[in-house]
Amino acid sequence: MALETHDFQAFRGTEPPRFANRAELECAKVLDYYGLPWEYEPRTFVLETDENGRVLEAFTPDFYLPEQDLYLEVTVMKQSLVTRKNRKLRKLRARYPEVNAKLFYRRDLERLAERLSLDLDE
Amino acid sequence: MTLGEVYFTAAQLRRRVGELGAEIARDYAGRDLLLVVPLKGSIVFAADLSRCVRIPHALDFLQLEPYGRGSGVKLLKDLDADIRGRDVLIVEDVVDTGLTLHYLNRTLRLRAPASFAIATLLDRPYRRLVELPVRYVGFTVPDELFVGYGFDLEQRYRNLPDLHVFHRERGSGRAA
Numbered sequence: 001m002a003l004e005t006h007d008f009q010a011f012r013g014t015e016p017p018r019f020a021n022r023a024e025l026e027c028a029k030v031l032d033y034y035g036l037p038w039e040y041e042p043r044t045f046v047l048e049t050d051e052n053g054r055v056l057e058a059f060t061p062d063f064y065l066p067e068q069d070l071y072l073e074v075t076v077m078k079q080s081l082v083t084r085k086n087r088k089l090r091k092l093r094a095r096y097p098e099v100n101a102k103l104f105y106r107r108d109l110e111r112l113a114e115r116l117s118l119d120l121d122e
Numbered sequence: 123m124t125l126g127e128v129y130f131t132a133a134q135l136r137r138r139v140g141e142l143g144a145e146i147a148r149d150y151a152g153r154d155l156l157l158v159v160p161l162k163g164s165i166v167f168a169a170d171l172s173r174c175v176r177i178p179h180a181l182d183f184l185q186l187e188p189y190g191r192g193s194g195v196k197l198l199k200d201l202d203a204d205i206r207g208r209d210v211l212i213v214e215d216v217v218d219t220g221l222t223l224h225y226l227n228r229t230l231r232l233r234a235p236a237s238f239a240i241a242t243l244l245d246r247p248y249r250r251l252v253e254l255p256v257r258y259v260g261f262t263v264p265d266e267l268f269v270g271y272g273f274d275l276e277q278r279y280r281n282l283p284d285l286h287v288f289h290r291e292r293g294s295g296r297a298a
Contacts, residue, residue, distance in 0.1 A: 035225060036221065
């Protein structure tokens with residue numbers, strides 16, 4: 001996906017972020033604008049393994065905000081379709097209770113877009 | 123364009139703002155209270171709240187540059203007052219992600235106020251991305267768009283005495 005390039009100031013990761021969609025890019029731009037340090041997909045959490053230790057299910061949240069110690073997953077799916085992501089988040093909280101994670105829904109993004117005139121279209 | 127229903131009447135708003143004002147007056151009695159008002163959405167709430175805080179206090183204003191004009195957030199209008207050693211209370215119309223207030227918190231704390239806290243008319247804590255010292259909350263509200271009582275839609279409707287829901291399908295634009 002060809003997304004515009006952006007000179008991020010508050011990005012704290014090592015590898016340049018490769019966003020999966022426009023919404024992730026816009027989120028990154030908002031975090032950056034307000035000077036909130038962020039990383040992109042810095043950690044994958046194993047949610048389920050088989051008896052041999054092979055990973056059956058994993059979850060890589062989109063953003064990590066180190067100052068807030070908060071993982072942020074951005075979803076552009078409609079509210080009715082986020083069940084799978086919610087289930088992953090519940091599993092994450094059950095298996096890693098010390099991890100602080102939040103799902104940023106499509107409606108949250110739309111609110112931000114309305115307030116800040118973001119372009120969420122692909 | 124048709125507005126949605128009234129969510130809080132002017133009387134409900136007046137009652138709650140009066141309660142907040144009394145609470146703030148109790149908490150800040152004998153202190154050097156400065157109400158800091160970010161322009162423009164907070165002006166109606168701040169004007170009412172200030173008159174309900176029945177202790178001596180000062181008012182000052184600031185304005186942030188709208189999102190997207192530059193590479194980072196900055197103040198279009200800074201405070202006139204020196205806040206060193208004073209008790210700063212930000213008077214905000216609504217707190218949701220907290221990103222704007224996080225910037226103000228970070229920036230104003232560098233000026234060494236005696237204390238720093240936030241009073242907001244509306245709160246959406248379930249959308250918060252950053253922790254903030256929100257000490258006074260008028261109402262916790264659902265994820266609706268609001269206009270009136272200072273909240274605007276393309277700079278209109280701020281003057282409405284009641285707080286209205288604005289239904290998305292009836293229009294689009296910036297609102298609370």
